[in-house]
Amino acid sequence: MLNIALFGPPGAGKGTQSEFLIKKYNLFYISTGDLLRKEITHKTKLGTEAQGIIASGGLVSDEIIVQIIEKTITDNPDSNGFLFDGFPRTYIQAYILEGLMLKLNTSLNCLISINVDEEISVKRLLDRGKTSGRSDDNEVVIRNRLKEYNNKTLPVLQFYKDKGIYNEINGEQSIEDVNFNITEIINNELSKKLLNIVIFGYPGSGRGSQGKAIAKAYGLEYMATGEMLELEIINNTETGIRIQEMYENGQLVPDEIVVQLIEKKLTNTKGIKGFIFKGFPRTLVQSYILDGLLKKHGSSISKIIEIEVPTLELIKRLDERSKTDKCMPYDTSTAKIVQRLQEHETKTVPVIQKYNQLHGVSKINGLGDFDEVYQKISFEIENGFKNLR
Ligand code: AMP
Numbered sequence: 001m002l003n004i005a006l007f008g009p010p011g012a013g014k015g016t017q018s019e020f021l022i023k024k025y026n027l028f029y030i031s032t033g034d035l036l037r038k039e040i041t042h043k044t045k046l047g048t049e050a051q052g053i054i055a056s057g058g059l060v061s062d063e064i065i066v067q068i069i070e071k072t073i074t075d076n077p078d079s080n081g082f083l084f085d086g087f088p089r090t091y092i093q094a095y096i097l098e099g100l101m102l103k104l105n106t107s108l109n110c111l112i113s114i115n116v117d118e119e120i121s122v123k124r125l126l127d128r129g130k131t132s133g134r135s136d137d138n139e140v141v142i143r144n145r146l147k148e149y150n151n152k153t154l155p156v157l158q159f160y161k162d163k164g165i166y167n168e169i170n171g172e173q174s175i176e177d178v179n180f181n182i183t184e185i186i187n188n189e190l191s192k193k194l195l196n197i198v199i200f201g202y203p204g205s206g207r208g209s210q211g212k213a214i215a216k217a218y219g220l221e222y223m224a225t226g227e228m229l230e231l232e233i234i235n236n237t238e239t240g241i242r243i244q245e246m247y248e249n250g251q252l253v254p255d256e257i258v259v260q261l262i263e264k265k266l267t268n269t270k271g272i273k274g275f276i277f278k279g280f281p282r283t284l285v286q287s288y289i290l291d292g293l294l295k296k297h298g299s300s301i302s303k304i305i306e307i308e309v310p311t312l313e314l315i316k317r318l319d320e321r322s323k324t325d326k327c328m329p330y331d332t333s334t335a336k337i338v339q340r341l342q343e344h345e346t347k348t349v350p351v352i353q354k355y356n357q358l359h360g361v362s363k364i365n366g367l368g369d370f371d372e373v374y375q376k377i378s379f380e381i382e383n384g385f386k387n388l389r
């Protein structure tokens with residue numbers, strides 16, 4: 001997710017810039033001012049409570065704000081990210097935002113403060129008042145809104161300076177120049193974010209070969225836990241020796257070992273654009289592990305893909321593979337093939353279902369030749385990129 005807060009006095013141009021940003025980055029727009037005005041139009045209890053305060057240019061209570069904002073955020077957990085306009089406006093609201101982001105397993109990426117001189121704000125708002133129909137766009141109320149901004153809202157900036165996500169730009173430039181400055185800040189933020197793709201599919205669906213090709217094309221690190229375990233054995237590492245023993249005793253490799261291997265790669269992401277996970281997570285427990293590991297390293301899953309291939313075709317492919325030199329030790333008998341398909345069905349399908357509910361999973365038809373399927377996956381990823389860039 002890409003979460004941004006636009007900050008600045010009334011009249012700084014937050015609304016104008018938002019229109020462009022939500023389209024460019026496909027973000028969900030949250031303007032607490034708009035939400036409040038909607039409550040007033042619908043004559044709700046909250047609207048009635050807020051009406052007088054807004055008319056006088058004061059700040060509505062944090063209790064009201066938390067109620068209108070919580071629902072909007074939690075109703076849209078699968079959006080690409082949120083753009084906040086006019087929120088947070090108090091220290092308490094900064095903490096509320098922290099809590100809400102945490103709930104969605106994400107965080108605010110940056111705060112952009114659009115700075116304009118007070119007299120320019122007044123002039124712009126008076127101009128806007130001629131057409132906006134907003135009762136709070138008149139001089140007495142405007143002055144009060146600015147007073148509230150200086151007293152209660154400006155101090156909130158320190159919170160974000162301390163967090164290291166504060167950016168400021170000169171809002172007295174042309175709309176295009178402000179646009180340009182904001183885009184620069186956001187693109188810089190995006191370049192810091194890792195692109196993490198999880199690729200699912202039954203054994204034989206082509207997830208391995210596709211995953212590798214995608215990793216190569218997009219400069220991503222290919223994280224295939226099965227192969228990572230193999231590599232430990234080949235390199236005869238301490239962990240490799242332990243894994244070998246487990247294989248020989250017919251034991252499953254415990255999650256602790258896999259976690260350590262993944263963690264090792266995640267701690268050194270210098271120069272890495274992102275990861276493509278194949279063969280992990282395989283179980284619900286592992287899905288929580290992956291979410292936790294990524295979060296610990298300030299990252300999250302960007303895209304989930306599932307390659308779909310009908311069962312009969314899977315069996316045919318795996319059977320064919322067993323007769324070639326690509327035959328894996330687990331392909332050697334029908335019983336083993338069926339066992340792997342069943343494992344996927346019972347353990348991994350629930351993971352895909354969970355992700356589908358939480359983030360959405362892009363389903364790719366895995367029939368057809370390699371290039372055809374590759375093109376479809378690549379299209380999905382490009383789409384994901386576009387949504388964020
Ligand atoms: P805006 O549309 O952002 O200029 O907001 C218009 C008015 O709505 C403000 O002057 C406040 O009275 C109220 N308001 C909007 N957002 C907030 C907020 N986050 N906290 C308190 N009051 C708000």
